[in-house]
Amino acid sequence: MQHLEHSKADTSKPFFEYLLRLGDDRLILGHRMSEWCGYGPQLEEDLAMANIALDLIGQAKALLEYAGEVEGEGRSEDDLAYFRDDIDFRNLQLAEQPNGDFGFTIARQFLFSTFNELLLERLQDHPDRQLAGIASKSLKETRYHVRHSRDWVLRLGDGTDESNQRIQQAFDDLWMYTAELFYMDEVDEILIKDGKVPDLKELQPEWNERVNQTLKEATLQRPDDDQYMATGGRVGFHQEELGYLLMEMQFLRRSHPEAEW
Amino acid sequence: MPAASTETTILDYLKEVEDPEIPVLNVVEMGIVRSVELEEDRVVVRITPTYSGCPAMNAIEQAIRLKLVEKGFTNHQVRTDYTHAWTSDWITDEAREKLRNYGIAPPDERSIEGRFTELDEKVIACPYCNSIETRLESKFGSTACKAQFFCEGCRQPFEHFKCI
Numbered sequence: 001m002q003h004l005e006h007s008k009a010d011t012s013k014p015f016f017e018y019l020l021r022l023g024d025d026r027l028i029l030g031h032r033m034s035e036w037c038g039y040g041p042q043l044e045e046d047l048a049m050a051n052i053a054l055d056l057i058g059q060a061k062a063l064l065e066y067a068g069e070v071e072g073e074g075r076s077e078d079d080l081a082y083f084r085d086d087i088d089f090r091n092l093q094l095a096e097q098p099n100g101d102f103g104f105t106i107a108r109q110f111l112f113s114t115f116n117e118l119l120l121e122r123l124q125d126h127p128d129r130q131l132a133g134i135a136s137k138s139l140k141e142t143r144y145h146v147r148h149s150r151d152w153v154l155r156l157g158d159g160t161d162e163s164n165q166r167i168q169q170a171f172d173d174l175w176m177y178t179a180e181l182f183y184m185d186e187v188d189e190i191l192i193k194d195g196k197v198p199d200l201k202e203l204q205p206e207w208n209e210r211v212n213q214t215l216k217e218a219t220l221q222r223p224d225d226d227q228y229m230a231t232g233g234r235v236g237f238h239q240e241e242l243g244y245l246l247m248e249m250q251f252l253r254r255s256h257p258e259a260e261w
Numbered sequence: 262m263p264a265a266s267t268e269t270t271i272l273d274y275l276k277e278v279e280d281p282e283i284p285v286l287n288v289v290e291m292g293i294v295r296s297v298e299l300e301e302d303r304v305v306v307r308i309t310p311t312y313s314g315c316p317a318m319n320a321i322e323q324a325i326r327l328k329l330v331e332k333g334f335t336n337h338q339v340r341t342d343y344t345h346a347w348t349s350d351w352i353t354d355e356a357r358e359k360l361r362n363y364g365i366a367p368p369d370e371r372s373i374e375g376r377f378t379e380l381d382e383k384v385i386a387c388p389y390c391n392s393i394e395t396r397l398e399s400k401f402g403s404t405a406c407k408a409q410f411f412c413e414g415c416r417q418p419f420e421h422f423k424c425i
């Protein structure tokens with residue numbers, strides 16, 4: 001009995017971190033997508049991007065709410081979203097990249113969602129029912145995000161010279177943030193040993209295959225993997241741009257910390 | 262709490278609560294209300310969102326609370342339950358017919374091992390004229406749960422409630 005309690009205490013901290021990572025990816029990318037609202041290249045796309053933003057922010061809400069519960073210090077999802085500074089955010093640097101042009105936003109979404117479809121497929125069988133439920137719900141939504149962004153990668157890549165060149169540039173610029181998708185540290189190691197979360201290395205071949213296939217169909221070149229790859233988001237290293245995003249996202253709540261609406 | 266209340270009678274009351282975005286359906290036939298339980302003298306209602314980011318969830322929770330108070334259940338709790346992901350499979354045949362009459366092409370199939378046919382590969386009949394000369398305009402409509410179609414038969418756009 002004592003042993004059981006001991007092992008439970010051992011995994012609650014990494015599990016909290018794990019949920020925070022999943023939640024922060026979605027909160028930050030969801031906020032980025034919401035910046036398109038009212039600026040989409042056409043009405044349908046404006047709606048699509050607002051919908052994707054809502055899905056991601058909704059997923060973040062569920063994950064951060066649960067993270068707060070697991071942490072057990074009384075922090076709500078709003079406390080976690082609005083009252084942490086950039087060094088406490090655990091999102092991928094990929095997720096915080098500024099929107100750039102439409103092609104850049106689409107390429108970012110495609111790389112992110114393709115990874116998450118694979119991850120959520122595994123997490124939906126997680127023994128923790130709450131995480132499994134959130135994952136299986138998020139997976140349904142993520143499949144739409146993959147199809148939406150993939151369609152656009154094909155259309156832009158195999159479109160005009162300019163659209164081809166611009167989305168190729170987007171993939172070239174984003175590539176240095178893709179290694180971090182598969183970043184693992186002791187948080188993952190403890191939970192993997194516990195048999196509860198997937199080893200991200202195992203997702204990489206399938207991710208490569210899916211990305212390669214789409215790039216090929218879109219007549220695009222896969223950027224070189226042998227280049228500087230950024231990491232650090234998972235332990236709180238972020239770029240300057242995240243600060244501006246947080247300032248906009250958090251200022252109202254911080255100005256009126258007791259407000260209810 | 263009113264005497265002789267049972268979970269079934271309370272569930273019937275909740276059928277009077279409309280879905281704020283699709284008012285022809287109530288929150289029970291939409292599958293949003295997952296359970297009603299009596300815990301001593303408290304009513305506990307579990308709800309689940311159709312989509313993670315469904316912006317109507319707060320309004321739905323409020324409407325359920327108001328209905329419970331109206332029926333005399335002041336001691337209540339509405340909890341959001343994430344353990345089972347909502348699926349369009351929970352929309353009953355009767356509710357699908359209501360959707361069609363309302364002008365929304367309902368989910369056209371039920372899942373097999375959790376999967377549906379890809380939206381691009383589907384033929385969705387127009388809810389207005391029943392023509393199958395329709396085309397997908399966008400996988401996302403006015404809300405995340407719907408996609409936009411256009412009907413060549415009656416030259417009108419319409420929405421389709423997606424299978425998820």
Ligand SMILES: [Zn+2]
Nearest residue numbers: 387390412415
């Ligand atoms: Zn028609």
